[in-house]
Amino acid sequence: MRAIDTSLPPQRPATKTAEFKPSLLLKEDHHLCAGCGEPVAIRLILEVIEELELTQNNVCILGHGCYGSFIMLMDVDSTLCLHGRAPAVATGMKRMRPGVAIWTLQGDGDMTSEGLAEIMQTAARGEDVTCFMLNNGVFGDTGGQMTASSVIGQRTKNTIEGRDAGYHGNPIQLAEILSQMPGAGYVARGSVHNAASINATRKMIRKAFQRPMDGHGLALMEILTMCPTGWFVPPGEGAEYMMESLGKVYGLGELKDAGAASDDDSDD
């Protein structure tokens, strides 16, 4: 085999042999910060929708957070609802369109702070909807303040000395709580900090769409996403910081799968 000479710049520019963006993404560029994990997570979701042939059969309900700007970039039916209320809006849609995959796109601030009641009650009712929580442990969109999911010791704009359990309270581990609820059929936590976790997360996202469609109740798919801006670290250090902070509290993997027995997902 001939070794590639790397001492000089390439003689020919690289050839693009394939489209690298999922068809549901309208553009390759976005306005989110360098090193942000949210575009990676959203891309995975869109890829899975395509794989599951749900492109013409899904509606996204977006909460308020940085991910909200993807509403103009995703080629899916969507609506922007009020901060925290997506699971309730999803309920209304699902009841009227039972055959459609209804999914929410929310953040930790949107879901565990402002919207805790909605996600809990929607799970309690056992609605067959898929709820995504992009968890970065901060209100990224408003500049990096503490959310209900910020971890102990985490520095944010309003926990300058670090989150203190005595003063600021403890983080809410929503996935663990929901996994105790009969109405939630699938609860999992993924991450996008490296290639292996991205692959594992993609598999979980598939089930997060399939289980509610099979009538197993609500799916909560939490995804840890990097927010270097809101953590005040350089973009390149986001992944490491995340696994040192959020990663220590929020364990990755499936917490509950009510549909495991009927699993015909031969993807893995």
Next chain:
Amino acid sequence: MREALEGSLAIARAVAMAKPDVVAAYPITPQTHIVENLSKLVAEGDLHTEFVSVESEFSAASVVLGAAATGARAYTATASQGVLLMSEVLFNIAGLRIPLVMTVANRAVGAPLSIWNDQSDAMAVRDAGWIHLHCASNQEAVDTTIQAFRIAEATELPVMVCMDGFVLTHTMEVIDMPGQAQVDAFLPPFAFSRALDSADPRTVGTLVDPGWFAEMRHSHHAAMGRALGVIEKVDADFAKLTGRASGGLLTVTGDPDARVGILAMGSVVGTLEAGLADFGTEAGTARLIKLRAFRPFPARALREAVAGLDTLIVIDRAISPGLGGIVGSEVSAVLQSMTAAPRVLNYALGLGGRDIPESVYPALIAAAANPLAPRFAVFDADLDKLMPEDR
């Protein structure tokens, strides 16, 4: 001391000088810098307060309600959707006659989502029973914030200090910050007459049957009426102390002899003043009325301020769909009793952050000169962008 400060930082320092016992807030653009600066003051040891980072505006308002009911000095801040989410609590706070202070960094209300400035948020809760004071500059916002605690505590009514989002909150201005000694002299420690105290048990808020509800509402309305005098007196006292008044109920500037008047609330007043200075000679002069107190509504002061005008243009930074302007409708109503009331033209401007350039001044003066000018319009809307039926 005169310093160049961002509006939000100046407000945070003013709040800190009032020494609140409790601050509770939830972040929302463009209020965030105020609260962040407060939490920084706490972290640096310059503000000793119970700082509660809550999970929603609904809770923020409820926390300050609970704190103030025990006799604590309490503060919160929000904007836009946050004001709306708080709205049920805002009625509760006012109905219970709980004195506290809230900054509203005025922002449009969705849908469609907009993070930019107008005053739809404060207007949406105008009937909650709060005192509403609108600030035209960051200096006024600082001074009004300090005054607001005294007004609230004297009237036992909550006070909303409105400052235009971004235009004021995120803008640097040279501000004369009062000293702590001045503020201490102006604002004695809060002694709430109805504070919950287990040594002397009482109930704040209960179910009221039809035999009492009307009287409660009437007494709230009467207290608002009395607040007119308190707002004026507190501003006069502040002026004695600092040499700076903040605009009482309203202020009249510009050309006192002009036959055209323009009334506005908030930072647009500064734009109109600059417009008058730059275009006045050519376009014609105007009397400018800066309305600071929107609730209670200063009907009498307003009638005096407009006396002699042929046309009064009222600027609204929000609309009531199906009616038109809100401030404009209220102004028209209170001018009814005048023998020679001016013609009122009511124009909404700068909705959802639409820039209001100085050149709006000659355009408004031209409208006043036009006998066929519409009574209400979204003045700066580009109707060509719309479907024909919506124009």
